[in-house]
Amino acid sequence: MSGPFIPKLVYFEPQALEYPLGRELKEKFEKMGIEIRYTTSHNQVRDLPGDNDFQKYRMAKSTLVVGVRKTLKFDTSKPSAEYAIPFATGCMGHCHYCYLQTTMGSKPYVRTYVNVEEILDVADQYIAERAPEITRFEAACTSDIVGIDHLTHTLKHAIEHFGQTELGRLRFVTKFHHVDHLLDANHNGHTRFRFSINADYVIKNFEPGTSALVDRIEAAGKVARAGYPLGFIVAPIYLHDGWEEGYRHMFERLDAELPADARADITFEFIQHRFTKPAKKVILKNYPKTKLELDESVRRVKWGKYGIHKYIYQKDQEEEIKERLEEYMHEFFPEAKFEYFT
Numbered sequence: 001m002s003g004p005f006i007p008k009l010v011y012f013e014p015q016a017l018e019y020p021l022g023r024e025l026k027e028k029f030e031k032m033g034i035e036i037r038y039t040t041s042h043n044q045v046r047d048l049p050g051d052n053d054f055q056k057y058r059m060a061k062s063t064l065v066v067g068v069r070k071t072l073k074f075d076t077s078k079p080s081a082e083y084a085i086p087f088a089t090g091c092m093g094h095c096h097y098c099y100l101q102t103t104m105g106s107k108p109y110v111r112t113y114v115n116v117e118e119i120l121d122v123a124d125q126y127i128a129e130r131a132p133e134i135t136r137f138e139a140a141c142t143s144d145i146v147g148i149d150h151l152t153h154t155l156k157h158a159i160e161h162f163g164q165t166e167l168g169r170l171r172f173v174t175k176f177h178h179v180d181h182l183l184d185a186n187h188n189g190h191t192r193f194r195f196s197i198n199a200d201y202v203i204k205n206f207e208p209g210t211s212a213l214v215d216r217i218e219a220a221g222k223v224a225r226a227g228y229p230l231g232f233i234v235a236p237i238y239l240h241d242g243w244e245e246g247y248r249h250m251f252e253r254l255d256a257e258l259p260a261d262a263r264a265d266i267t268f269e270f271i272q273h274r275f276t277k278p279a280k281k282v283i284l285k286n287y288p289k290t291k292l293e294l295d296e297s298v299r300r301v302k303w304g305k306y307g308i309h310k311y312i313y314q315k316d317q318e319e320e321i322k323e324r325l326e327e328y329m330h331e332f333f334p335e336a337k338f339e340y341f342t
């Protein structure tokens with residue numbers, strides 16, 4: 001995908017039109033000639049076009065619902081942040097392994113919330129409760145917020161808001177490269193901008209509908225030059241033919257793009273590929289032709305929360321991956337912090 005996301009269909013909750021952003025979006029989509037429908041609640045969009053689940057799923061991923069966020073109690077988002085901040089839900093990407101497939105179930109459409117000021121007011125209350133500690137908010141727990149921000153500019157607004165707070169910090173992660181409108185935001189160093197990157201093989205085979213690696217890396221360079229603290233998530237770390245070369249190549253390209261002064265404060269998070277039985281079922285339903293390896297018999301079991309266990313790589317595979325990544329980090333980004341998650 002190279003152009004930014006343009007929805008095929010947009011729904012509005014009538015209440016969203018009571019907010020300036022709601023009205024602005026309605027005018028924008030009308031001008032763009034996109035079909036507009038109404039729904040009483042962003043939780044209940046029932047009449048999506050499509051003859052079967054497969055078609056409806058694809059249509060939903062191209063549908064934007066403009067609503068008002070009513071649940072203003074934020075979920076916690078440990079360990080990387082204190083709270084998840086709910087600006088959007090859902091994503092237009094088609095990553096085969098994406099956990100939103102299980103968590104969003106029958107509502108895979110993309111939702112954006114126009115009561116941004118109310119959401120930021122609540123964030124300020126959470127910050128005040130924890131003072132003098134820093135409070136971190138994660139904006140990408142249930143969406144890829146950057147992927148729709150060229151339409152809403154909600155993220156830009158939030159970046160500037162947290163830039164002005166003394167104790168609030170914002171973070172998010174994206175697979176999209178449409179970041180130009182965020183480069184001049186007054187972030188004040190309070191937003192950590194992370195990109196999700198991977199070996200070419202993984203992006204090519206399992207991440208349709210997202211930006212190409214070269215575009216993501218170029219965007220990361222722009223973000224670094226705009227002075228944002230930067231980070232990378234490499235997830236899933238996935239074993240495939242030539243994986244060592246594939247991941248090395250990814251580091252080489254990052255190394256070529258990132259300016260020297262951005263490197264002292266880069267974070268890397270590596271998360272190895274894992275799956276659960278419920279996830280496997282939904283992945284095979286949504287992406288029946290996927291090449292993603294989901295064979296329980298070659299994996300090791302890790303007991304997870306809520307009694308759902310994960311299938312992860314064997315111990316020796318895990319050791320090999322870690323060893324290789326450490327080698328690359330040492331070679332290319334010796335100053336950067338990194339963590340590995342199974």
Ligand code: SF4
Pocket residue numbers: 090091092093094095098099100143144175210
């Ligand atoms: S970009 Fe992220 S949120 Fe969107 S489908 Fe891919 S993994 Fe899921």
